[in-house]
Amino acid sequence: MINKNIKEAIDNYKSCENTNCKCHEDVINHDLSPFKDGITKEQFDIAVTKGTKYQIIDRKVYRQKDCHFPSRCAGVEHYLVALAPKLPNMELVINTRDWPQINRAWGHQKVPVLSFSKTKDYYDIMYPAWSFWEGGPAISLYPTGIGRWDKHRLSISEAAEKWPWNEKKSQVFFRGSRTSEERDALILLSRSRPELVDAQYTKNQAWKSDADTLYAPPASEVSFEEHCKYKYLFNYRGVAASFRFKHLFLCKSLVFHVGNDWLEFFYPSLKPWVHYIPISPKANQEEIIKYIEYFQQNDSLATEIADRGFQQIWDNLTVKDVKCYWRKLLKNYAKLLKYEVKKDIDLIKV
Ligand code: UDP
Known part of the structure; x- marks a missing residue:
């Protein structure tokens, strides 16, 4: 049985195209597909209650002042700041909790929240976890937290x-x-x-x-x-x-x-x-x-x-792939916003 499973899986396996993070592209398409008709301001305002608000305006990154897990936000911001010079204006909600937020089965309204991990039951949009850079759990061997995938x-x-x-x-x-x-x-x-x-x-x-x-x-x-x-x-x-x-x-x-x-996305x-x-x-x-x-x-x-x-x-799953995934995700997400994003003066620059 095990032998048969392996043989069948290998016979049916087609390796993915190893350029431009294409191996992970379907995940972006899948996670954004519930929002294919666009994201309204009303949906975004509900999403904001589920995570940390970020804006990218004129190639700079801004965040709401409090962040529940500062080192997790820092792990996320490492990528956002690096990519912002080539990104359009947008606003997004990034959930840095361990668990996802928007559950279909529990009747939650479909709103866009980015989370690092989910099951099929969730509308959350997966992003590469903070710990690719920093903010993973701190254990005695990694006292500042697991990070630095590179x-x-x-x-x-x-x-x-x-x-x-x-x-x-x-x-x-x-x-x-x-x-x-x-x-x-x-x-x-x-x-x-x-x-x-x-x-x-x-x-x-x-x-x-x-x-x-x-x-x-x-x-x-x-x-x-x-x-x-x-x-x-x-x-x-x-x-x-x-x-x-x-x-x-x-x-x-x-x-x-x-x-x-x-x-997770990969x-x-x-x-x-x-x-x-x-x-x-x-x-x-x-x-x-x-x-x-x-x-x-x-x-x-x-x-x-x-x-x-x-x-x-x-x-x-190179550092380049992680960055490429973030870039594609954010560019495709920004295209779905149906309203003009206005700078929120309560946010701080990161
Ligand atoms: N970990 C480790 N060595 C250990 C125990 C844990 O490297 O002896 C890592 C583990 O691989 C994971 C993180 O620490 O990435 C947290 O592990 P734990 O089992 O506590 O929680 P998990 O995140 O897996 O639910």
Whole structure:
């Protein structure tokens, strides 16, 4: 079955065009399509209550004074300021919370809010997360917050060179906090089969007692580079998509991605069985073991998928791609505004 899934996926796979961030273009078209008849001032005024207001006027960027998460706003502004000299006037609402805002199923009115992550149930328009530059969660290893994707691309891919496939441990590895209970099955499996899986919960800011790490003391945090020592790396959703996903591919290890609901803008460019192994969030410990053992026994298949996953991220999630995505998104968004944007004097220049 696994073999058949891989064969079918590879037979049907067409690689995307690797120029001008084309691999991600469909996501922009898809997310803006609910607004194809244009965005009115009334819609924008409702959206403003859901995030931080920005304007780009005469090639300069302005923001409402308060920003709920200053380092997240700074991570976003890094791109806006760099791109503003070539952008038309516009105003937009950027949500820097962990979760999206405009849910179809809950009957929310369709208004334009930019969010870093969402599921299909949301009208939110995905933008590249702040943490490509700065403002990701601060953990002991990254005390100022996870960011600088440009630097991580280099340092993690260098670590991958130090740990070529044949020298990696034939074991699953996961470190992270309990931001979603979906992670529990793997943590419990690690306790019963430690030779197969090394998966442990770390503390996050919400940690109060060992109950929050599933009744075990919190494990020490482990850098992305250290993940490269292992053949099999698991990714899970957290509150929304986890920033972990893109980093895991750079190790040239085989990525197991649990669940497919929570997205960031680049997820659709990665294909199940071609670049990673999809796992159901409902998979029990036995099913997880079945997958791991399959790839232990089919080592060359595992390394082929790992290499393709690495290459997809290496080639199509460059700093240039992130900037290109922002540029296309903002240009296309600006075309939809049905009214003339007037400078809001309450905003501050960034
Ligand atoms: N992280 C890490 N090493 C660790 C624990 C976490 O690099 O030992 C990173 C992890 O990859 C993610 C971020 O810190 O990008 C937050 O991880 P956590 O599991 O706490 O939350 P998530 O954002 O995945 O829900």
